[in-house]
Amino acid sequence: MSVRILVVDDSVTTRKLVSAALSSEGYEVLEAKSGEEALQLVEESTPDLAILDVVMPGIDGYELCRRLRNNEATERIPIMMLTSLDELDEKLKAFEVGADDFLPKPFEPAELRAHVKVLLRRVLTSFVRSGDDVHGKIIAIHSLRGGIGSSTLAVNLAAALYQLWRMPVVLVDLSLWNGQAAVMLNLSIRNSWSDFVDIPAEQIDATMLDQVLLSHDSGLRVLAAPPTPEVAELLSADVVQKVLSLLTEQYAYVVVDLPHDFQDTTLSVLDKAQNILLPLAPELVSVRAAATCLNVYRQLGYSKDAVHLVLNWTFERRGVPRKDIERALKRNISLVFPFVKDELVSALTLGKPPVLYSPNSAITSLFEDVAYFLSKDEHKQNPPDVKTPSLLGVMERMEARRRKRVRV
Numbered sequence: 231m232s233v234r235i236l237v238v239d240d241s242v243t244t245r246k247l248v249s250a251a252l253s254s255e256g257y258e259v260l261e262a263k264s265g266e267e268a269l270q271l272v273e274e275s276t277p278d279l280a281i282l283d284v285v286m287p288g289i290d291g292y293e294l295c296r297r298l299r300n301n302e303a304t305e306r307i308p309i310m311m312l313t314s315l316d317e318l319d320e321k322l323k324a325f326e327v328g329a330d331d332f333l334p335k336p337f338e339p340a341e342l343r344a345h346v347k348v349l350l351r352r353v354l355t356s357f358v359r360s361g362d363d364v365h366g367k368i369i370a371i372h373s374l375r376g377g378i379g380s381s382t383l384a385v386n387l388a389a390a391l392y393q394l395w396r397m398p399v400v401l402v403d404l405s406l407w408n409g410q411a412a413v414m415l416n417l418s419i420r421n422s423w424s425d426f427v428d429i430p431a432e433q434i435d436a437t438m439l440d441q442v443l444l445s446h447d448s449g450l451r452v453l454a455a456p457p458t459p460e461v462a463e464l465l466s467a468d469v470v471q472k473v474l475s476l477l478t479e480q481y482a483y484v485v486v487d488l489p490h491d492f493q494d495t496t497l498s499v500l501d502k503a504q505n506i507l508l509p510l511a512p513e514l515v516s517v518r519a520a521a522t523c524l525n526v527y528r529q530l531g532y533s534k535d536a537v538h539l540v541l542n543w544t545f546e547r548r549g550v551p552r553k554d555i556e557r558a559l560k561r562n563i564s565l566v567f568p569f570v571k572d573e574l575v576s577a578l579t580l581g582k583p584p585v586l587y588s589p590n591s592a593i594t595s596l597f598e599d600v601a602y603f604l605s606k607d608e609h610k611q612n613p614p615d616v617k618t619p620s621l622l623g624v625m626e627r628m629e630a631r632r633r634k635r636v637r638v
């Protein structure tokens with residue numbers, strides 16, 4: 231689901247200009263021609279950011295800003311005032327009523343987009359700093375067998391966690407030789423793990439890290455794998471540990487797509503992960519690889535409860551039956567993903583993972599249910615009053631399953 235921006239201006243020209251500048255970047259724009267109409271729209275769907283004109287007949291921009299700040303659904307959203315008034319006291323008044331930013335007309339579309347990006351990013355990090363939820367949960371996806379959907383799982387799970395809670399979520403691609411997570415999200419790899427080569431771990435700080443993280447329009451942040459593989463050998467486990475610890479201070483969830491190995495860098499994540507998802511396909515080589523992983527986890531002393539086997543049907547038929555796999559591994563499979571070729575292929579070919587681009591599909595519901603299952607207890611026990619559509623969907627499905635069980 232894309233980021234939703236409310237634009238309120240009585241001038242149709244300005245509305246169209248702002249709208250064009252933002253929709254071209256993939257933002258969803260809601261237009262209102264008055265403060266009154268804006269308040270009505272907000273009742274129907276909460277925007278992620280609002281851009282308000284100051285001088286409007288009826289409820290003006292200042293008053294509208296004040297009311298949005300007093301409304302539970304919109305009290306935290308970034309608000310930008312867009313006006314032809316460039317006087318200092320007008321700006322001060324805007325800040326006084328709760329605006330976060332101010333852009334004088336006329337503006338360049340690129341300038342507007344830059345302001346919007348910065349505002350969205352700032353709100354995402356300040357959210358965690360202001361709350362008590364400062365220790366992110368690390369969920370690692372790890373298997374020794376390649377090509378069985380680890381990255382697909384990582385990308386969609388990270389996106390689903392963000393859609394559920396609207397809290398900061400970062401996807402870390404540690405498949406340093408051949409990571410494709412950024413590509414699966416159609417992000418150009420301007421920055422990546424390569425930026426940390428030659429930098430001592432102790433010199434890496436939150437500001438530097440923030441510059442290296444890519445921003446997806448959905449709100450998800452991504453630490454991309456290097457565009458060229460030779461970097462893989464230049465990154466130390468110390469650097470990976472430092473980056474991970476900084477991320478857990480700022481992000482509620484840190485989802486890590488690991489390479490198919492037990493290198494030091496991989497181990498430094500596995501050691502710290504609260505959950506390890508171990509994907510396997512219903513074929514013998516994959517089951518053998520999973521058995522090796524489970525064995526190594528046991529030797530490393532990882533808690534059994536932290537590890538979940540994920541059976542992923544990457545092909546259509548004639549796989550090893552679930553029961554046989556469970557018997558061979560002496561473990562239950564926690565999650566099963568069916569074969570869903572078309573939608574997952576669109577993620578690979580167009581960089582559009584289903585969780586973000588097909589909100590109503592069955593596979594999205596499944597990823598959301600899995601994300602909920604893996605969410606922190608404190609989030610499940612204290613859900614926000616204003617629930618995201620994704621969380622409402624998960625709750626409805628849980629309720630439907632509960633009713634079905636009661637009836638049976």
Ligand SMILES: Nc1ncnc2c1ncn2[C@@H]1O[C@H](COP(=O)(O)OP(=O)(O)OP(=O)(O)O)[C@@H](O)[C@H]1O
Nearest residue numbers: 376377378379380381382543544568569570571574
């Ligand atoms: N449940 C599924 N149904 C159909 N196709 C799937 C399913 N899960 C994954 N795939 C497909 O399998 C292929 C490999 O997926 P993906 O890249 O996520 O695996 P990986 O384990 O991360 O691979 P790599 O070893 O290259 O990192 C992709 O073409 C993906 O679309």
Ligand SMILES: [Mg+2]
Nearest residue numbers: 380381405410
């Ligand atoms: Mg992968």
